[in-house]
Amino acid sequence: MxxxxxxxxxxxxxxxxxxxxxxxxxxxxxxxxxxxxxxxxxxxxxxxxxxxxxxxxxxxxxxxxxxxxxxxxxxxxxxxxxxxxxxxxxxxxxxxxxxxxxxxxxxxxxxxxxxxxxxxxxxxxxxxxxxxxxxxTKPNLANLSTLLNSSSFNGLENESMIDRKTLYSWERLQSELQTSDCELKHALEDFLIADIDGYLRLISFDIEARSLNFMLDYFGEQTWELDEVNKEDTFECLKDLIYEPVFNAIFKKYTEVSTKTKSDNSPLYKYDERKCCATIAKILLAASPITEYKEFMETWNIGTPEKMYPKEEYLCGSALVMYNTSKNQREIVSCPEADLPNNIHDRLNELFQIKAKWTVEEIAPYIIRFTKGTMNVNALLTKYARCSTKNGLKYYGSKHGK
Incomplete structure (x- = not known):
């Protein structure tokens, strides 16, 4: 050659x-x-x-x-x-x-x-x-929230104000975001998305909260148990109040298929108590970010249907129970996971400024999105935080703190 x-x-x-x-x-x-x-x-x-x-x-x-x-x-x-x-x-x-x-x-x-x-x-x-x-490498999804927020659904009355250039179909998200299809679908599960005319639309929290309240009010008016929710009857009653694609997305998020069925063997559904109570808590926290513990729990209980029972654990990822030494009282303090930085270093720095010491259970909802493979919550804390023990309980704080 x-x-x-x-x-x-x-x-x-x-x-x-x-x-x-x-x-x-x-x-x-x-x-x-x-x-x-x-x-x-x-x-x-x-x-x-x-x-x-x-x-x-x-x-x-x-x-x-x-x-x-x-x-x-x-x-x-x-x-x-x-x-x-x-x-x-x-x-x-x-x-x-x-x-x-x-x-x-x-x-x-x-x-x-x-x-x-x-x-x-x-x-x-x-x-x-x-x-x-x-x-x-990890997918680059830092812009996903920004892209979806730019065209979020805020009601049919506001659709004329939406710039069509800001709308994203599945194909457009595929081409612009640097991530695999599987990882993109998994990331979208963190958002409440409705398919409206072929576009993936983020449902605003105001629309989500208002629609869920309509649905739970209707549930409260019926004689149903939590696991006897009739989807078709619920939509038929609320179709003039909730746009159908939005209703389907919200109903899917807050319910699961029940073990019970209707007389024709079609499925009934069960409301997810944790998710419903957590969203009602977010509505209360938006109105009052810091509330005395007993007062908040009483208001929260009044705001949920009779067959649902709010629990402190349902606040994970949206609020913290903290002790106010100046007022000598426990308080519920708003701390939404979605509002924290998308970088693990910046997020932990902010969390440790809010609260110096955390148990694994307390901090897990705020860092679980950074886990992957063998890098679970405990591994993340071992790598980025300092462990200490008090009264037999493990706490994690800043690596550079006291």
């Missing part, structure tokens, strides 16, 4: 014999075919890149799954399969690598009976001096 200038004529058998003679190479030591390499003049050097892949990407390609680059023009390249996200970095190759279509190797260049040497031309498609290596 030899590399020649394309401007010259193709090597002949005579040329090959002369070169072998000058190189003092016995022709009998070589296979019977000589392939001459020529660089292509009309090829575009950016047509191909050399990408190193791991076993997962290789299997995805072989199985015909989606493997794509995602993000906007100003973003660093990110490679996504259906379930994983990879960052890409360019690396140099110590020796140039050639991409040569139809190049014959080993036995393919040897005839069973050698009668004469053959000379064939091979065109070099591209010369690589670098390649791209991949490394699995």
């Amino acid at each position: 030899e590399f020649v200038n394309e401007k010259k004529d193709v090597r002949t058998e005579k040329d090959v014999h002369q070169i072998l003679e000058l190189a003092t190479i016995k022709e009998s030591d070589l296979n019977s075919m000589t392939q001459c390499l020529y660089p292509m003049q009309d090829h575009k050097i950016d047509d191909f890149i050399l990408l190193e892949v791991d076993k997962h990407i290789w299997e995805a390609l072989n199985e015909g799954d989606t493997v794509s680059f995602r993000g906007n023009k100003h973003d660093d390249a990110i490679l996504c399969t259906e379930t994983r996200t990879y960052e890409i970095k360019e690396a140099e190759i110590s020796n140039s690598w050639l991409l040569i279509p139809n190049l014959k190797l080993s036995k393919a260049t040897s005839a069973e009976e050698v009668t004469a040497r053959t000379v064939e031309r091979r065109n070099i498609k591209k010369i690589f001096t670098s390649y791209y290596e991949v490394k699995e």
Whole structure:
């Protein structure tokens, strides 16, 4: 195999014999075919890149799954399969690598009976001096909340004010967010989303709270048990008050299929007490971010249907029970998880400013979104916080605190 200038004529058998003679190479030591390499003049050097892949990407390609680059023009390249996200970095190759279509190797260049040497031309498609290596990484979802908030649903009466350019379909989110489909679907589960005319619309908290109150008021007027909720009857009564896609999204969030059924064997549903009580608590906290403990619990209990029972544990992720030494009383203090920074370092710094010491149960709702694989809540706290023990209980605080 030899590399020649394309401007010259193709090597002949005579040329090959002369070169072998000058190189003092016995022709009998070589296979019977000589392939001459020529660089292509009309090829575009950016047509191909050399990408190193791991076993997962290789299997995805072989199985015909989606493997794509995602993000906007100003973003660093990110490679996504259906379930994983990879960052890409360019690396140099110590020796140039050639991409040569139809190049014959080993036995393919040897005839069973050698009668004469053959000379064939091979065109070099591209010369690589670098390649791209991949490394699995967390998806970049920092902008998801911002993108969804820009077009949140605030009622049909406000739809004329929505800029259509801010609306996001599933396909648009796929192309702009640097994450796999599986990870994006998982992230969307943290939001209350309604599919309205093919667009994914974040339902504003005001609409969510108002709609849930309508639904629970209707439930309270019936003789149903918690696990005997009739979806069709509920919507029929409230269809003039709640837009159907919004009703479906909220009903899905706050209920689950019951073990009981209607007379025609169609399903009944069960309200999730924890979720319903937690949202009612958020409504109260929005009106009064700091409330004396007993007063809050009494108001909370009055605001929920008779067959639901608010519990302090339902406040996890939305409020804290703290002791006010100046007033000598316990208080419920609003602390919504969604309002905290999206960076684990900044989030923990803010949490430790709010409260110096936390138990695992107290802090878990605020950092669980940063867990992945073996990096669970305990592992995160071991890495980013300091552990101390008081009265047999473990507490976590700032690594640089007292």
